[in-house]
Amino acid sequence: MSRGVRPRRRQLQTAVRHFRRRSDGRRITLVATLHAGLPAYFLELKDLICEIEDAGAVVYCEGMPRFDGPEEPEPTEQEQQFLDLWDRLEEGEADRREREQGFAAQRDLLTHDSWRNIDLPARGMVRLVGLDNMRQWLDRHFSADEAEDPHAELASRVRHVINMREMASPRPSVQRRVAAKEHPTLYTRRREIILERLHAAAAGRDIVAVYGCGHHWAMCADLRGHGYRQIGASWHTAQPFPNFLESVRMIAELKAARQRQAAYPVADPVTASAAPSGDGEGAA
Numbered sequence: 268m269s270r271g272v273r274p275r276r277r278q279l280q281t282a283v284r285h286f287r288r289r290s291d292g293r294r295i296t297l298v299a300t301l302h303a304g305l306p307a308y309f310l311e312l313k314d315l316i317c318e319i320e321d322a323g324a325v326v327y328c329e330g331m332p333r334f335d336g337p338e339e340p341e342p343t344e345q346e347q348q349f350l351d352l353w354d355r356l357e358e359g360e361a362d363r364r365e366r367e368q369g370f371a372a373q374r375d376l377l378t379h380d381s382w383r384n385i386d387l388p389a390r391g392m393v394r395l396v397g398l399d400n401m402r403q404w405l406d407r408h409f410s411a412d413e414a415e416d417p418h419a420e421l422a423s424r425v426r427h428v429i430n431m432r433e434m435a436s437p438r439p440s441v442q443r444r445v446a447a448k449e450h451p452t453l454y455t456r457r458r459e460i461i462l463e464r465l466h467a468a469a470a471g472r473d474i475v476a477v478y479g480c481g482h483h484w485a486m487c488a489d490l491r492g493h494g495y496r497q498i499g500a501s502w503h504t505a506q507p508f509p510n511f512l513e514s515v516r517m518i519a520e521l522k523a524a525r526q527r528q529a530a531y532p533v534a535d536p537v538t539a540s541a542a543p544s545g546d547g548e549g550a551a
Contacts, residue, residue, distance in 0.1 A: 271299030271483025273435050273502070277510055279304075280502040281480050283315065284487060286495035294473040294498075295465075295490060296324070299480040302373045303364050304505035309376035311503055316475050317379070324473035326382040327465060329482075330374060331389040342390055349398055349405075350389060356409040363420055370506060377477065385464040387457055396452045404453060418524050425521045428514045434481055442484055458482050462489050 272281050281299045288294075296319055298312060320326050342350065364370040393401050408426075433445050446454055465476060478486065487497070509517060 269484050269487035269497075270435060270437055271480030272301065272431060272505075274432070274508050274510075275502070275504075277508055278504045279431060279435075279506050279508040280504050282483060283312075283501045283503065284483075284497055285499040286487075286490050287498045288493070288495045290494055291471075293471070294324070295495060296473075296475045297483060297486055297490070298475060298477040299483040300329075300373055300377065300477060301480060301505045303361065303370045304373070305369065306371045306376060308503060308505045309371060309373060312477075313377055313379070316477065319473070319475050320381065322473075324475050325469040326379070326475045326477065327385050327468065328378070328382045328477040329386050329461075329479055330384055331386050331392055342393075345398060346390065346393055349393060349401060353389070353405060356405065360409055360423065363423065367420060368506070382477070383468075385461060385468065387460060392453065392457065395456075400453070404449070407448070418521060418528070421517070421521050421524065425518055428509060428517060431508065432514070445481070446485070454481075455485075458485060462486065466493065 269284065270282065272279060274280075279301065281301055282297075283299070284297045286295045286297070296316075298316060300312065301308075316326055361370075361372045361375075364372075387395075396404075409423075430445075433441055436442065449455075461478070461482075465474065468474070476486070491497075
């Protein structure tokens with residue numbers, strides 16, 4: 268089982284795997300990434316990728332661009348509202364991680380003008396998957412705004428811990444369960460399209476493919492099915508990560524906070540200001 272991420276000594280590490288096809292010697296390097304991590308993590312990966320690129324490889328990277336080509340129809344009002352919301356939530360999550368944990372975003376540091384994006388555009392993905400399904404996906408992957416949820420930061424960290432522990436599991440059944448949570452077009456079909464484009468691209472040249480660790484095990488299996496064999500691997504520390512007991516305590520803390528919030532809800536300030544206080548002239 269070719270995991271893309273693993274916990275080691277309270278750190279999360281992601282994999283870089285090198286493959287070679289015996290028939291023609293072509294090499295493909297799969298770089299599994301987390302979308303947020305320590306700045307040094309992304310700079311280390313970038314140095315590694317640029318070294319392979321300097322030797323003649325072509326680099327393809329993940330990242331659904333927000334805009335399609337000029338031939339694409341304009342988004343509907345609802346589509347544009349969704350895309351704007353998606354942008355705001357991504358920015359809010361990135362700002363929160365930078366502020367609280369010192370993390371940087373992959374899209375800011377792991378990029379280069381010469382790298383090519385063969386991912387599906389966000390607008391096209393919304394149309395393929397449907398707005399309702401995309402809204403459900405957004406709810407699963409992003410926390411509410413802190414103004415709406417006072418526990419947004421803790422909820423975000425708990426969700427991250429659970430997702431990473433599932434993704435780091437070496438059991439194929441767990442990996443299939445992780446994939447099954449996602450809409451098949453958004454996750455599986457999107458990866459299939461990326462792989463089709465990857466195999467058709469840059470014929471005869473070596474390739475570096477930079478994609479999220481959630482896609483890694485399936486992309487490794489695809490390469491093996493196309494005659495590639497792994498010839499090397501390395502692991503790179505992305506971010507601190509709580510051990511199992513710390514994770515349990517964090518989940519328990521969030522559960523207790525939610526229970527307190529439900530038992531003692533914060534009063535609506537408008538209603539509270541209009542209600543009689545029991546003091547002053549009107550008091551009995």
